[in-house]
Amino acid sequence: MTNEEVDEIILLLHREHGYDFSNYSPASFKRRVLRVIALNRIANFYDLKFALVNDKKFAGHFVQEITVNVTEMFRDPQFFSALSSRVLPTLASYPSIKIWHAGCSTGEEVYSLAILLHEAGLLKRSRIYATDINTAALEKAKKGIIDVRLVKEYTQSYIKTGGKNDFSSYYTARYDNAIIKKELRESVVFSQHNLVVDGAFNEFQLICCRNVLIYFNRVLQNRVLNLFYNSLAPLGFMGLGIKEAILFADIKNKFDAVDNTVKIFRRKD
Amino acid sequence: MIETKKIVAIGGSAGSLPVVLQILQTISPNFIIPIVIVLHRLKNTPSELDKIVSITRSDLKLKEPDDKEPVYPGYIYIAPANYHLLVEADKCFSLDYSEPVQYSRPSIDVTFESMAAVYGADLSAILLSGANNDGMEGITRVIEKGGKAIVQSPVTSEYPVMPAAAIRKNPAAFVCTPVEIIGYLEQLNPF
Ligand SMILES: C[S@@+](CC[C@H](N)C(=O)[O-])C[C@H]1O[C@@H](n2cnc3c(N)ncnc32)[C@H](O)[C@@H]1O
Numbered sequence: 415m416t417n418e419e420v421d422e423i424i425l426l427l428h429r430e431h432g433y434d435f436s437n438y439s440p441a442s443f444k445r446r447v448l449r450v451i452a453l454n455r456i457a458n459f460y461d462l463k464f465a466l467v468n469d470k471k472f473a474g475h476f477v478q479e480i481t482v483n484v485t486e487m488f489r490d491p492q493f494f495s496a497l498s499s500r501v502l503p504t505l506a507s508y509p510s511i512k513i514w515h516a517g518c519s520t521g522e523e524v525y526s527l528a529i530l531l532h533e534a535g536l537l538k539r540s541r542i543y544a545t546d547i548n549t550a551a552l553e554k555a556k557k558g559i560i561d562v563r564l565v566k567e568y569t570q571s572y573i574k575t576g577g578k579n580d581f582s583s584y585y586t587a588r589y590d591n592a593i594i595k596k597e598l599r600e601s602v603v604f605s606q607h608n609l610v611v612d613g614a615f616n617e618f619q620l621i622c623c624r625n626v627l628i629y630f631n632r633v634l635q636n637r638v639l640n641l642f643y644n645s646l647a648p649l650g651f652m653g654l655g656i657k658e659a660i661l662f663a664d665i666k667n668k669f670d671a672v673d674n675t676v677k678i679f680r681r682k683d
Numbered sequence: 684m685i686e687t688k689k690i691v692a693i694g695g696s697a698g699s700l701p702v703v704l705q706i707l708q709t710i711s712p713n714f715i716i717p718i719v720i721v722l723h724r725l726k727n728t729p730s731e732l733d734k735i736v737s738i739t740r741s742d743l744k745l746k747e748p749d750d751k752e753p754v755y756p757g758y759i760y761i762a763p764a765n766y767h768l769l770v771e772a773d774k775c776f777s778l779d780y781s782e783p784v785q786y787s788r789p790s791i792d793v794t795f796e797s798m799a800a801v802y803g804a805d806l807s808a809i810l811l812s813g814a815n816n817d818g819m820e821g822i823t824r825v826i827e828k829g830g831k832a833i834v835q836s837p838v839t840s841e842y843p844v845m846p847a848a849a850i851r852k853n854p855a856a857f858v859c860t861p862v863e864i865i866g867y868l869e870q871l872n873p874f
Contacts, residue, residue, distance in 0.1 A: 656763075657778050
Protein backbone atom coordinates (compact mmCIF):
# COMPACT_ATOMS: atom_id res chain seq x y z
CA MET A 415 0.00 0.00 0.00
CA THR A 416 1.43 3.38 -0.99
CA ASN A 417 1.44 6.48 1.19
CA GLU A 418 -0.99 8.09 -1.25
CA GLU A 419 -3.42 5.24 -0.72
CA VAL A 420 -3.16 5.68 3.03
CA ASP A 421 -3.93 9.37 2.56
CA GLU A 422 -7.01 8.42 0.55
CA ILE A 423 -8.23 6.22 3.39
CA ILE A 424 -7.71 9.08 5.83
CA LEU A 425 -9.70 11.46 3.62
CA LEU A 426 -12.46 8.94 3.24
CA LEU A 427 -12.75 8.28 6.98
CA HIS A 428 -13.01 11.99 7.60
CA ARG A 429 -15.53 12.68 4.86
CA GLU A 430 -17.77 9.66 5.40
CA HIS A 431 -17.48 9.09 9.12
CA GLY A 432 -16.16 12.28 10.70
CA TYR A 433 -12.97 10.77 12.14
CA ASP A 434 -9.88 12.81 11.38
CA PHE A 435 -6.67 10.80 11.44
CA SER A 436 -4.72 13.23 9.27
CA ASN A 437 -2.43 14.26 12.12
CA TYR A 438 -1.59 10.79 13.35
CA SER A 439 2.01 9.58 13.03
CA PRO A 440 2.10 8.26 9.46
CA ALA A 441 4.41 5.27 9.96
CA SER A 442 2.44 3.63 12.75
CA PHE A 443 -0.91 4.57 11.20
CA LYS A 444 0.05 2.78 8.02
CA ARG A 445 1.05 -0.31 9.99
CA ARG A 446 -2.39 -0.24 11.63
CA VAL A 447 -4.18 -0.06 8.29
CA LEU A 448 -2.16 -3.00 6.97
CA ARG A 449 -2.97 -4.95 10.11
CA VAL A 450 -6.73 -4.44 9.75
CA ILE A 451 -6.48 -5.47 6.10
CA ALA A 452 -4.68 -8.68 7.06
CA LEU A 453 -6.96 -9.52 10.01
CA ASN A 454 -10.10 -9.04 7.94
CA ARG A 455 -8.64 -10.75 4.86
CA ILE A 456 -9.32 -7.80 2.63
CA ALA A 457 -8.02 -8.52 -0.86
CA ASN A 458 -6.88 -5.08 -1.95
CA PHE A 459 -7.07 -1.34 -1.53
CA TYR A 460 -10.27 -1.03 -3.60
CA ASP A 461 -12.12 -3.58 -1.50
CA LEU A 462 -11.07 -1.67 1.59
CA LYS A 463 -12.34 1.62 0.18
CA PHE A 464 -15.57 0.02 -0.92
CA ALA A 465 -16.19 -1.49 2.50
CA LEU A 466 -15.40 1.76 4.27
CA VAL A 467 -17.91 3.67 2.17
CA ASN A 468 -20.71 1.12 2.02
CA ASP A 469 -20.51 -0.95 5.18
CA LYS A 470 -21.19 1.24 8.16
CA LYS A 471 -20.59 -1.54 10.63
CA PHE A 472 -17.24 -2.37 9.11
CA ALA A 473 -16.24 1.29 9.17
CA GLY A 474 -16.97 1.47 12.90
CA HIS A 475 -14.99 -1.69 13.46
CA PHE A 476 -12.14 -0.27 11.37
CA VAL A 477 -11.90 2.85 13.53
CA GLN A 478 -11.80 0.71 16.69
CA GLU A 479 -9.07 -1.45 15.21
CA ILE A 480 -6.99 1.44 13.95
CA THR A 481 -6.43 2.77 17.47
CA VAL A 482 -3.87 0.89 19.52
CA ASN A 483 -5.53 -0.27 22.73
CA VAL A 484 -2.66 -2.21 24.22
CA THR A 485 -2.25 -1.44 27.91
CA GLU A 486 -1.38 -3.02 31.27
CA MET A 487 -1.64 -2.36 34.97
CA PHE A 488 1.30 -0.58 36.57
CA ARG A 489 3.30 -0.48 33.39
CA ASP A 490 6.49 1.47 34.19
CA PRO A 491 6.50 0.99 37.97
CA GLN A 492 8.89 3.99 38.24
CA PHE A 493 6.15 6.23 36.88
CA PHE A 494 3.60 5.07 39.40
CA SER A 495 5.96 5.23 42.34
CA ALA A 496 6.91 8.78 41.33
CA LEU A 497 3.20 9.66 41.28
CA SER A 498 2.89 8.30 44.80
CA SER A 499 5.90 10.08 46.19
CA ARG A 500 5.91 13.35 44.28
CA VAL A 501 2.33 14.10 43.26
CA LEU A 502 -0.14 12.52 45.66
CA PRO A 503 1.23 14.33 48.77
CA THR A 504 0.40 17.65 47.08
CA LEU A 505 -3.00 16.45 45.89
CA ALA A 506 -3.75 15.52 49.50
CA SER A 507 -4.06 19.21 50.35
CA TYR A 508 -7.17 19.59 48.16
CA PRO A 509 -10.60 18.95 49.67
CA SER A 510 -11.69 17.27 46.46
CA ILE A 511 -9.43 15.90 43.77
CA LYS A 512 -10.24 15.82 40.09
CA ILE A 513 -8.18 13.73 37.72
CA TRP A 514 -8.41 13.31 33.96
CA HIS A 515 -7.07 10.11 32.48
CA ALA A 516 -7.04 10.69 28.72
CA GLY A 517 -6.63 7.76 26.32
CA CYS A 518 -7.46 5.28 29.07
CA SER A 519 -8.13 2.36 26.69
CA THR A 520 -9.55 -0.62 28.63
CA GLY A 521 -8.88 1.00 32.00
CA GLU A 522 -5.88 -0.88 33.39
CA GLU A 523 -3.94 2.29 34.15
CA VAL A 524 -7.01 4.00 35.57
CA TYR A 525 -7.47 1.24 38.12
CA SER A 526 -3.75 1.28 38.88
CA LEU A 527 -4.07 4.95 39.74
CA ALA A 528 -7.22 4.31 41.79
CA ILE A 529 -5.25 1.78 43.85
CA LEU A 530 -2.53 4.33 44.56
CA LEU A 531 -5.15 6.88 45.59
CA HIS A 532 -6.77 4.32 47.85
CA GLU A 533 -3.46 3.54 49.53
CA ALA A 534 -2.79 7.24 50.05
CA GLY A 535 -6.21 7.57 51.69
CA LEU A 536 -7.39 9.88 48.91
CA LEU A 537 -9.76 7.75 46.88
CA LYS A 538 -12.92 8.83 48.66
CA ARG A 539 -12.20 12.46 47.82
CA SER A 540 -11.16 11.74 44.25
CA ARG A 541 -13.01 11.54 41.01
CA ILE A 542 -11.27 10.17 37.95
CA TYR A 543 -12.65 11.17 34.55
CA ALA A 544 -11.37 8.51 32.17
CA THR A 545 -11.79 9.13 28.46
CA ASP A 546 -10.93 7.53 25.16
CA ILE A 547 -11.98 7.81 21.53
CA ASN A 548 -12.70 4.09 21.39
CA THR A 549 -16.15 3.22 22.77
CA ALA A 550 -15.57 -0.54 22.68
CA ALA A 551 -12.50 -0.08 24.88
CA LEU A 552 -14.52 2.14 27.25
CA GLU A 553 -17.25 -0.49 27.59
CA LYS A 554 -14.64 -3.02 28.58
CA ALA A 555 -13.01 -0.56 30.98
CA LYS A 556 -16.29 0.06 32.81
CA LYS A 557 -16.64 -3.63 33.59
CA GLY A 558 -13.24 -3.70 35.25
CA ILE A 559 -12.51 -7.24 34.15
CA ILE A 560 -8.96 -8.45 33.75
CA ASP A 561 -7.74 -11.73 32.37
CA VAL A 562 -6.69 -13.92 35.26
CA ARG A 563 -3.57 -15.02 33.38
CA LEU A 564 -2.22 -11.48 33.61
CA VAL A 565 -2.70 -11.15 37.34
CA LYS A 566 0.68 -12.61 38.20
CA GLU A 567 2.50 -10.09 36.05
CA TYR A 568 0.40 -7.21 37.37
CA THR A 569 1.08 -8.31 40.92
CA GLN A 570 4.81 -8.15 40.26
CA SER A 571 4.52 -4.69 38.73
CA TYR A 572 2.38 -3.57 41.66
CA ILE A 573 5.04 -4.75 44.08
CA LYS A 574 7.70 -2.88 42.08
CA THR A 575 5.77 0.37 42.51
CA GLY A 576 6.10 -0.09 46.25
CA GLY A 577 2.50 -1.22 46.75
CA LYS A 578 1.69 -1.73 50.42
CA ASN A 579 -1.09 -4.27 50.32
CA ASP A 580 -1.88 -7.66 49.00
CA PHE A 581 -2.72 -7.05 45.33
CA SER A 582 -5.41 -9.71 45.51
CA SER A 583 -7.40 -7.49 47.85
CA TYR A 584 -8.22 -5.30 44.84
CA TYR A 585 -10.07 -7.86 42.76
CA THR A 586 -12.44 -10.77 43.04
CA ALA A 587 -11.46 -13.84 41.06
CA ARG A 588 -14.22 -15.47 39.07
CA TYR A 589 -13.48 -18.28 36.59
CA ASP A 590 -10.97 -16.90 34.08
CA ASN A 591 -11.43 -13.34 35.18
CA ALA A 592 -10.46 -11.02 37.96
CA ILE A 593 -12.96 -8.26 38.59
CA ILE A 594 -11.73 -4.98 40.02
CA LYS A 595 -13.39 -4.22 43.36
CA LYS A 596 -16.44 -2.02 43.32
CA GLU A 597 -15.02 0.75 45.49
CA LEU A 598 -12.26 1.29 42.92
CA ARG A 599 -14.67 1.19 39.99
CA GLU A 600 -17.02 3.66 41.63
CA SER A 601 -14.39 6.38 41.73
CA VAL A 602 -14.20 6.49 37.93
CA VAL A 603 -16.47 8.03 35.29
CA PHE A 604 -15.77 6.72 31.80
CA SER A 605 -16.81 8.72 28.73
CA GLN A 606 -15.91 9.24 25.12
CA HIS A 607 -13.67 12.19 24.32
CA ASN A 608 -11.74 12.67 21.08
CA LEU A 609 -8.49 14.55 21.62
CA VAL A 610 -8.49 15.61 17.96
CA VAL A 611 -11.64 17.68 18.14
CA ASP A 612 -13.10 17.83 21.65
CA GLY A 613 -12.28 20.58 24.10
CA ALA A 614 -11.82 21.15 27.82
CA PHE A 615 -14.65 19.90 30.03
CA ASN A 616 -13.47 20.52 33.58
CA GLU A 617 -10.49 21.65 35.64
CA PHE A 618 -8.12 19.06 37.04
CA GLN A 619 -5.31 18.78 39.57
CA LEU A 620 -3.80 15.90 37.63
CA ILE A 621 -3.97 14.80 34.01
CA CYS A 622 -2.50 11.46 32.93
CA CYS A 623 -2.15 10.71 29.26
CA ARG A 624 0.33 8.00 28.55
CA ASN A 625 1.28 6.44 25.24
CA VAL A 626 -1.33 8.34 23.30
CA LEU A 627 0.74 11.30 22.05
CA ILE A 628 3.15 8.86 20.35
CA TYR A 629 0.39 8.20 17.81
CA PHE A 630 0.13 11.89 16.94
CA ASN A 631 2.38 14.10 14.83
CA ARG A 632 3.81 17.28 16.29
CA VAL A 633 0.90 19.44 15.16
CA LEU A 634 -1.64 17.31 17.01
CA GLN A 635 0.66 16.82 20.01
CA ASN A 636 0.83 20.58 20.25
CA ARG A 637 -2.94 20.91 20.19
CA VAL A 638 -3.40 18.28 22.86
CA LEU A 639 -0.72 19.69 25.15
CA ASN A 640 -2.42 23.09 24.93
CA LEU A 641 -5.72 21.44 25.77
CA PHE A 642 -4.12 19.81 28.81
CA TYR A 643 -2.55 23.09 29.90
CA ASN A 644 -5.94 24.79 29.70
CA SER A 645 -7.60 21.94 31.58
CA LEU A 646 -5.17 22.03 34.48
CA ALA A 647 -5.69 24.02 37.64
CA PRO A 648 -2.78 26.36 38.43
CA LEU A 649 0.15 24.19 39.62
CA GLY A 650 -1.67 21.08 38.39
CA PHE A 651 0.30 18.00 37.38
CA MET A 652 0.59 16.21 34.04
CA GLY A 653 1.95 12.69 33.57
CA LEU A 654 2.93 11.45 30.11
CA GLY A 655 4.43 8.21 28.80
CA ILE A 656 8.08 7.84 29.74
CA LYS A 657 9.27 8.37 26.17
CA GLU A 658 6.97 11.29 25.41
CA ALA A 659 8.37 14.81 25.39
CA ILE A 660 6.92 18.31 25.60
CA LEU A 661 10.08 19.71 24.00
CA PHE A 662 8.47 20.16 20.61
CA ALA A 663 5.36 22.01 21.82
CA ASP A 664 5.00 25.81 21.79
CA ILE A 665 3.81 25.58 25.37
CA LYS A 666 6.84 23.80 26.80
CA ASN A 667 7.98 26.78 28.88
CA LYS A 668 4.71 26.91 30.76
CA PHE A 669 5.49 23.63 32.46
CA ASP A 670 8.12 22.70 35.04
CA ALA A 671 9.58 19.21 35.01
CA VAL A 672 8.79 17.42 38.26
CA ASP A 673 10.56 14.29 37.10
CA ASN A 674 11.99 14.26 33.61
CA THR A 675 12.85 10.57 33.50
CA VAL A 676 9.26 9.47 34.04
CA LYS A 677 7.82 12.59 32.36
CA ILE A 678 5.83 14.20 35.14
CA PHE A 679 5.31 17.93 34.62
CA ARG A 680 3.59 20.72 36.48
CA ARG A 681 1.74 23.76 35.22
CA LYS A 682 3.78 26.78 36.23
CA ASP A 683 1.15 29.16 37.57
CA MET B 684 27.23 21.08 10.60
CA ILE B 685 28.44 17.92 8.90
CA GLU B 686 25.75 16.30 6.83
CA THR B 687 25.23 12.67 6.02
CA LYS B 688 22.28 11.01 4.36
CA LYS B 689 23.38 7.58 5.39
CA ILE B 690 22.17 5.64 8.38
CA VAL B 691 22.93 2.28 9.99
CA ALA B 692 20.44 -0.03 11.68
CA ILE B 693 21.54 -2.94 13.85
CA GLY B 694 19.20 -5.65 15.13
CA GLY B 695 20.14 -8.35 17.57
CA SER B 696 18.68 -10.87 19.94
CA ALA B 697 20.20 -13.61 22.11
CA GLY B 698 23.99 -13.57 21.89
CA SER B 699 24.19 -10.23 20.10
CA LEU B 700 25.20 -7.97 22.96
CA PRO B 701 28.92 -8.91 22.85
CA VAL B 702 29.01 -8.08 19.14
CA VAL B 703 27.21 -4.78 19.68
CA LEU B 704 29.71 -3.92 22.41
CA GLN B 705 32.61 -4.89 20.17
CA ILE B 706 31.28 -2.56 17.47
CA LEU B 707 30.84 0.27 19.96
CA GLN B 708 34.33 -0.23 21.43
CA THR B 709 36.05 -0.01 18.08
CA ILE B 710 34.01 2.57 16.25
CA SER B 711 35.82 5.76 15.27
CA PRO B 712 35.09 8.76 17.50
CA ASN B 713 34.41 10.64 14.25
CA PHE B 714 31.74 8.23 13.09
CA ILE B 715 29.00 10.65 12.10
CA ILE B 716 26.50 8.28 10.54
CA PRO B 717 23.66 7.74 12.99
CA ILE B 718 23.25 4.18 14.25
CA VAL B 719 19.93 2.78 15.43
CA ILE B 720 20.19 -0.34 17.57
CA VAL B 721 17.28 -2.66 18.31
CA LEU B 722 17.92 -5.35 20.88
CA HIS B 723 15.46 -7.83 22.31
CA ARG B 724 15.44 -7.75 26.05
CA LEU B 725 13.50 -8.71 29.10
CA LYS B 726 10.37 -6.79 29.93
CA ASN B 727 10.35 -4.11 32.58
CA THR B 728 14.07 -4.37 33.18
CA PRO B 729 15.91 -1.12 33.68
CA SER B 730 17.21 0.16 30.42
CA GLU B 731 19.82 -1.79 28.52
CA LEU B 732 21.23 1.63 27.73
CA ASP B 733 22.65 2.05 31.22
CA LYS B 734 24.44 -1.25 30.90
CA ILE B 735 25.83 -0.42 27.48
CA VAL B 736 26.87 3.04 28.59
CA SER B 737 28.68 1.68 31.61
CA ILE B 738 30.78 -0.75 29.61
CA THR B 739 31.52 1.27 26.50
CA ARG B 740 33.42 4.48 25.94
CA SER B 741 32.37 7.74 27.48
CA ASP B 742 32.95 9.66 24.22
CA LEU B 743 30.04 7.95 22.44
CA LYS B 744 26.78 9.82 22.16
CA LEU B 745 24.38 7.07 23.18
CA LYS B 746 20.70 7.75 23.63
CA GLU B 747 17.27 6.20 23.95
CA PRO B 748 15.22 8.46 21.69
CA ASP B 749 12.09 10.21 22.87
CA ASP B 750 9.07 10.18 20.60
CA LYS B 751 9.30 12.65 17.66
CA GLU B 752 12.95 13.37 18.34
CA PRO B 753 14.94 14.11 15.16
CA VAL B 754 17.62 11.65 14.07
CA TYR B 755 20.92 13.49 14.56
CA PRO B 756 24.29 12.65 12.98
CA GLY B 757 26.91 11.30 15.33
CA TYR B 758 24.39 9.69 17.66
CA ILE B 759 23.89 6.06 18.53
CA TYR B 760 20.27 5.35 19.37
CA ILE B 761 19.02 2.37 21.34
CA ALA B 762 15.37 1.36 20.98
CA PRO B 763 13.63 1.79 24.34
CA ALA B 764 12.22 -1.30 26.06
CA ASN B 765 8.62 -2.20 25.33
CA TYR B 766 8.08 0.05 22.33
CA HIS B 767 8.47 -0.45 18.62
CA LEU B 768 10.80 2.16 17.17
CA LEU B 769 9.96 3.68 13.79
CA VAL B 770 11.38 6.52 11.74
CA GLU B 771 8.99 8.88 9.98
CA ALA B 772 9.48 10.39 6.51
CA ASP B 773 10.61 13.66 8.15
CA LYS B 774 13.43 11.69 9.84
CA CYS B 775 12.07 11.84 13.35
CA PHE B 776 11.62 8.86 15.61
CA SER B 777 8.14 7.63 16.35
CA LEU B 778 7.36 5.14 19.09
CA ASP B 779 4.59 2.60 18.97
CA TYR B 780 3.16 0.59 21.85
CA SER B 781 1.16 -1.84 19.71
CA GLU B 782 1.19 -5.64 19.99
CA PRO B 783 4.55 -7.44 19.98
CA VAL B 784 5.56 -8.77 16.54
CA GLN B 785 6.94 -12.32 16.59
CA TYR B 786 6.79 -12.08 20.39
CA SER B 787 9.10 -9.08 20.27
CA ARG B 788 8.71 -5.45 21.23
CA PRO B 789 10.85 -3.74 20.10
CA SER B 790 10.67 -5.69 16.87
CA ILE B 791 13.63 -5.64 14.51
CA ASP B 792 11.31 -6.20 11.53
CA VAL B 793 9.29 -3.10 12.38
CA THR B 794 12.32 -0.83 12.68
CA PHE B 795 14.11 -2.19 9.60
CA GLU B 796 10.97 -1.92 7.51
CA SER B 797 10.20 1.64 8.54
CA MET B 798 13.80 2.76 8.04
CA ALA B 799 13.97 1.04 4.64
CA ALA B 800 10.92 3.01 3.51
CA VAL B 801 12.49 6.32 4.55
CA TYR B 802 16.18 5.84 3.73
CA GLY B 803 16.14 3.40 0.79
CA ALA B 804 19.68 2.97 -0.56
CA ASP B 805 21.14 5.11 2.23
CA LEU B 806 20.37 2.43 4.79
CA SER B 807 22.75 -0.29 5.88
CA ALA B 808 20.96 -2.85 8.04
CA ILE B 809 22.87 -5.39 10.07
CA LEU B 810 21.26 -8.44 11.65
CA LEU B 811 23.13 -10.23 14.43
CA SER B 812 22.88 -13.38 16.53
CA GLY B 813 19.51 -14.53 17.84
CA ALA B 814 17.24 -17.47 18.53
CA ASN B 815 14.04 -16.50 16.71
CA ASN B 816 12.87 -15.27 13.30
CA ASP B 817 12.76 -11.54 13.87
CA GLY B 818 14.66 -9.47 11.29
CA MET B 819 14.07 -11.87 8.41
CA GLU B 820 11.20 -9.82 6.92
CA GLY B 821 12.95 -6.58 7.74
CA ILE B 822 16.02 -7.63 5.77
CA THR B 823 13.76 -8.40 2.80
CA ARG B 824 12.30 -4.89 2.93
CA VAL B 825 15.78 -3.35 3.13
CA ILE B 826 16.87 -5.19 0.00
CA GLU B 827 13.65 -4.30 -1.83
CA LYS B 828 14.26 -0.62 -1.17
CA GLY B 829 17.85 -0.81 -2.42
CA GLY B 830 19.57 -0.74 0.97
CA LYS B 831 22.56 -2.80 2.03
CA ALA B 832 21.63 -5.88 4.05
CA ILE B 833 24.26 -7.59 6.17
CA VAL B 834 23.75 -10.68 8.30
CA GLN B 835 26.18 -12.01 10.87
CA SER B 836 27.51 -15.37 9.69
CA PRO B 837 25.77 -18.16 11.61
CA VAL B 838 29.11 -19.84 12.45
CA THR B 839 30.22 -16.74 14.34
CA SER B 840 26.82 -16.30 16.01
CA GLU B 841 26.28 -17.55 19.53
CA TYR B 842 22.67 -18.26 18.50
CA PRO B 843 22.61 -18.94 14.74
CA VAL B 844 18.84 -19.42 14.24
CA MET B 845 17.96 -15.80 13.54
CA PRO B 846 20.77 -15.00 11.09
CA ALA B 847 20.36 -18.39 9.38
CA ALA B 848 16.63 -17.77 8.82
CA ALA B 849 17.35 -14.33 7.37
CA ILE B 850 20.03 -15.67 5.02
CA ARG B 851 17.78 -18.50 3.84
CA LYS B 852 15.02 -16.07 2.94
CA ASN B 853 17.34 -13.41 1.52
CA PRO B 854 20.09 -14.80 -0.72
CA ALA B 855 21.04 -11.23 -1.64
CA ALA B 856 22.10 -10.41 1.92
CA PHE B 857 25.84 -10.15 2.64
CA VAL B 858 27.04 -12.67 5.20
CA CYS B 859 29.81 -11.23 7.40
CA THR B 860 31.81 -12.00 10.51
CA PRO B 861 31.84 -9.38 13.29
CA VAL B 862 35.31 -8.24 12.16
CA GLU B 863 34.06 -7.75 8.61
CA ILE B 864 31.05 -5.84 9.90
CA ILE B 865 33.33 -3.47 11.77
CA GLY B 866 35.47 -3.05 8.65
CA TYR B 867 32.37 -2.30 6.60
CA LEU B 868 31.25 0.40 9.04
CA GLU B 869 34.71 2.00 9.03
CA GLN B 870 34.77 2.43 5.27
CA LEU B 871 31.20 3.76 5.32
CA ASN B 872 32.16 6.78 7.39
CA PRO B 873 33.15 9.77 5.21
CA PHE B 874 36.20 10.57 7.41
C1 LIG C 1 -1.64 2.52 23.72
S1 LIG C 1 -3.17 3.05 24.41
C2 LIG C 1 -2.62 3.76 25.93
C3 LIG C 1 -3.29 3.15 27.12
C4 LIG C 1 -2.67 3.52 28.45
N1 LIG C 1 -2.68 4.94 28.70
C5 LIG C 1 -1.28 2.96 28.57
O1 LIG C 1 -0.29 3.68 28.39
O2 LIG C 1 -1.15 1.77 28.89
C6 LIG C 1 -3.62 4.43 23.39
C7 LIG C 1 -5.05 4.86 23.55
O3 LIG C 1 -5.27 6.14 22.93
C8 LIG C 1 -6.56 6.16 22.39
N2 LIG C 1 -6.68 7.22 21.40
C9 LIG C 1 -6.19 7.23 20.14
N3 LIG C 1 -6.58 8.34 19.49
C10 LIG C 1 -7.32 9.07 20.38
C11 LIG C 1 -8.00 10.30 20.31
N4 LIG C 1 -8.00 11.02 19.19
N5 LIG C 1 -8.67 10.75 21.39
C12 LIG C 1 -8.69 10.00 22.53
N6 LIG C 1 -8.06 8.82 22.66
C13 LIG C 1 -7.38 8.35 21.60
C14 LIG C 1 -6.72 4.77 21.83
O4 LIG C 1 -8.08 4.44 21.61
C15 LIG C 1 -6.04 3.92 22.89
O5 LIG C 1 -6.96 3.44 23.82
